[in-house]
Amino acid sequence: MDNLDGNVLAGPTSDIFGFDLTSSQGQCQFCEDIAVLGQSMVYGMPMGFVARCRRCGHVLMVIMEHAGRKSFSAQGLRWLRPSEIGGFHE
Template sequence: MEPLDGNALAGVMHDLFARDMTTMGYKCTSCGHTGVMAEMVVYMSGPGTVARCRGCETILMMLTERRGMYCIDMSGMAQPVLPLA
């Protein structure tokens, strides 16, 4: 399956954080690339969703859902900056 951009996560992230998260800023812990969630490279074909850095392909975020509960691992991101609104 072809990768998507971070906008593919907009709906579920809005449900979880009650705001548009596509403008959330971040810094990659591996290469230092900075960007916003909308620019991430997203793969949704596995048992969960994986968002990777556009610069070095490090996993920035993993999102899984089981029995109505979401688990988010953002350990690949340094300095996440939430949108103001």
């Protein structure tokens, strides 16, 4: 299965958080790689998306939709820092 461009997560993350997370930086819990979410390898599935680390391939986050409701899990991220372009501002 071919992966999608990580920027495909712009819509689903905007639906959940109110802003696009693809330019947000995060760290993989497994290999400690730091990258923007838009660089992740994303796989589509019938009910959502799975974002994997660009370096080690472990699952960073899952966005699922069931019965019209979206859910979000980011167990593979050690941390996520939203960019100043639409995310949290200091």
